[in-house]
Amino acid sequence: MHYGHFDDENREYVIERPDTPLPWINYLGSENFFGLISNTAGGYTFYKDARLRRLTRYRYNNAPLDTNGRYLYLRDDGAEDSSALSSFFSPTWQPTRIPLEGYECRHGMGYTKIHAKQNGIESNVRYFIPLGETLEIWELTVKNERSIAAHLSVFSAIEFNLWDAMDDATNYQRNYSTGEVEVADGVIYHKTEYRERRDHFAYLACSEPVASFDTSREAFLGPYRGWDSPQAVEAGQCSNSITYGWQPIGAQQIKLNLAPGEEKTIVFLLGYFENPADEKYDPPDSSTLNKRRVTPVIQKYLQPGQVETAFQDLASYWHDLLSVFQVDTPDEHTNRMVNIWNAYQVMITFNMSRSASYFESGIGRGMGFRDSNQDLLGFVQQVPERARERILDLAATQLPNGGAYHQYQPLTKRGNNAVGSEFNDDPLWLILAVAAYIKETGDWEILDVPVVYDNQPGTEDALYGHLMRALNYTLDRLGPHKLPLIGRADWNDCLNLNAFSSESGEPFQTAANNADGTVAESVFIAGLFMLAVQELNRIAGHRGDTQQIDHYTQAAADMEAAVWEAGWDGAWFRRAYDAFSKPVGSKDCEEGQIFIEPQGICVMAGLGLENGNALAALDSVRERLATPHGIVLHQPAYSKYHINLGEISSYPAGYKENAGIFCHTNPWIMIAEAMLGRGDQAFEYYAQINPSFREPISDVHKCEPYVYAQMIAGKDAPTHGEAKNSWLSGTAAWNYVAITQWILGIRADFDGLVIAPVIPTGWDGFSAVRVFRGTHCHIQVKREGSGNQVALMVDGEPVEGHLVPLSAINGKEKIHISVTIT
Ligand code: BGC
Ligand code: NOJ
Helix, strand or coil: CCCEEEECCCCEEEECCCCCCCCCEEEECCCCEEEEEECCCECCEEECCCCCCEEECCECCCCCCCECECEEEEEECCCCCCCCHHHEECCCCCCCCCCCCEEEEEEECCEEEEEEEECCEEEEEEEECCCCCCEEEEEEEEEECCCCCEEEEEEEEEEEEEECHHHHCCCHHHHCCCCEEEEECCEEEECCCCCCCCCEEEEEEECCCCCEEEEEHHHHHCCCCCCCCCHHHHHCCCCCECCECCCEEEEEEEEEEECCCCEEEEEEEEEEEECCHHHCECCCCCCCECCCCHHHHHHHHCCHHHHHHHHHHHHHHHHHHHHCEEEECCCHHHHHHHHHHHHHHHHHHHHHCCCECCCCECCCCCEEHHHHHHHHHHHCCCCHHHHHHHHHHHHHHECCCCCECCEEECCCCEECCCCCCCECCHHHHHHHHHHHHHHHHCCHHHHHCEEEECCEEEEEEEHHHHHHHHHHHHHCCECCCCCEECECCCCCCCCCCCCCCCCCCCCCCCCCCCCCCCCCEEHHHHHHHHHHHHHHHHHHHHCCCHHHHHHHHHHHHHHHHHHHHHHECCCCECCEECCCCCEECCCCCCCCCEEHHHHHHHHHCCCCCCCCHHHHHHHHHHHHCEECCEECCEECCCCCCCCCCHHHHCCCCCCCCCCCEECCCHHHHHHHHHHCCCHHHHHHHHHHHCCCCCHHHHHHHCCCCCCCEEEECCCCCCCCCCEEEECCCHHHHHHHHHHHHHHCCEEEECCEEEECCCCCCCCCEEEEEEEECCEEEEEEEEECCCCCCEEEEECCEEECCCEEEHHHHCCCCEEEEEEEEC
């Protein structure tokens, strides 16, 4: 069942009814100021940090679903019984949920538009955040389509959050007394804690004269009422309330008299502003907020002309970002995900990491070390400068022993002590990220940038040194089978082989009941290590560092021997060894006999490509793990809690890490299949979890059909096919990598651009434009046979192999690459 459709021309998803199976959201903002917005205008806004600087309140887990947002009410002041509840409605459906005669929501690149029609009144709201600004614009246009004049009131309403969202949701004994506001010239200023240590405030402004306002929630809603039936809207008037503590809100009433056919645009601004510490008050010895600096900003954006200019700037910003890679394949789902939504999601994931979505509360996690490095693989081509900064930030949290804090705080850029380290795969991902960055940019100098360890001045070491310490961290921690020790967990945060947790509520990831952890090993880390060595050796080769190459080549050979010795189960790679040295992911196990992760990563590292084991492993995946909704993590699912395995066995079968379809891992198999030349199989897996392909089953899938979700319930789950945890997941980056770099086969390399498509046999070719190191590479691929042999011509000249060398690219504005597949 469909709830909407794609409008690829406008790069929008059009939602046709408000009651989608879950709120379907979008993100506003590009650098420091962000908003989450659902198809019914739910969501919240924050500055930089979703926990510490949250402007508006949002209630997770609430009923009705998706409570709190950017609320508008349209009231018919001229209606016969204008004081009845039926005299007003919400032009975004929520919060009144009064059925609308017309509704449409368009989620686009950094903006959302919601259209409604009711009783001869048409409304359109456009929400976005101008580039470089810390304010959100809601531009509302109301049109009277009646044959008589319409006398209307527009009410706006938001609920301010008292900055720290965690405190806001827990510390009522204090925060019921701290709320403070100020109202001047129709602008509502939220200034809780401004008198003490804050120099920032929020505001709600409006381009029209404000007929009345409220800042007290109690006054606006009326006792015991909800946002669906505010007393002030019912009465047709706010009471100009000033709140002292309790729940500060911003609500404004605007009178609108429209002749037949007339329309009017009103601009609302929800903003954040910082005053210099010595200019907080005006006059300086008063307690009145100094508005001198913010007023010009407010005045600027209250002009509709300025709003349009800012909107156009945002459109060109996204146009430029997406232009880096555009394809035209025979498959519309591939085109739309590569050209629009997957690329967009990858950027959003870069901005948000795992902080704020409808599944991530914004108060939970810092930035994951492993997550951020993998996210970078997807967005590096769009914003290489910001990728560079991210790499250096990450490396600065690396520990002197080469390990990594599992998470760091975006605001302080410090490692998070509460979660700590010893997720033994973590540091290796840094090597993959740095390699991807250099391949994209050719910025070899980054390797010589001095970077501290653990943010400690005086510990500077070249980034190159950090990479070697990352490899050494693995080599310093080998277990009884000479495989890497797993520590708290590897990629699978829930495979906790040393946790032995028996206390309810104890976090699995930080429980350390088997603290020395000198036995449990990970085959996954072995594969990841080998992949990382390959990248490091190529980097070392460029520096002529043959000593390191020899050293790590030997280490990788030893690792490979250990994998064949202890990590191979006969028809697939084993997953791990537990703390008793018993295999995990083996035919000898009762449950959890085969896992997806080592099959993907080991084949990606080249293991078994020559001896046929890679083929066998992938055939086992297809046989045992593949479903029509994607590939599950393992089989059989764990039916009970295994204390020696940890959180993985805490989930009901088929969900999350217990045999869910963890979409992050599926692209590894797509890549592995492409490496084996099986384009049809790779593409089949790609299609199964591609959200656009899944759009017709939206009632099963439930999450947004335009972005990936982290997890789709596996075949053991009663709700097989149902997605959860949309938006912020490594799934975005890895699917982007799988389709663009391995199936379409266009990938940046140290020495040029590799073109090695492994496309479905049914495709007669495709074309693409890839901006690589400043050159527009126009690529035309034609299939003439059913294999994957590639013949390249660059600007009419034949080129040997798969690589378009830098010499054919550098200094050219545009090149033409024609590719024949036979
Ligand atoms: C989730 C994992 C996640 C971890 C992070 C677990 O509960 O299942 O997917 O990585 O929490 O702390
Ligand atoms: C989500 C975490 O963010 C990621 O780091 C981890 O690899 C997966 N869950 C699997 O556990």
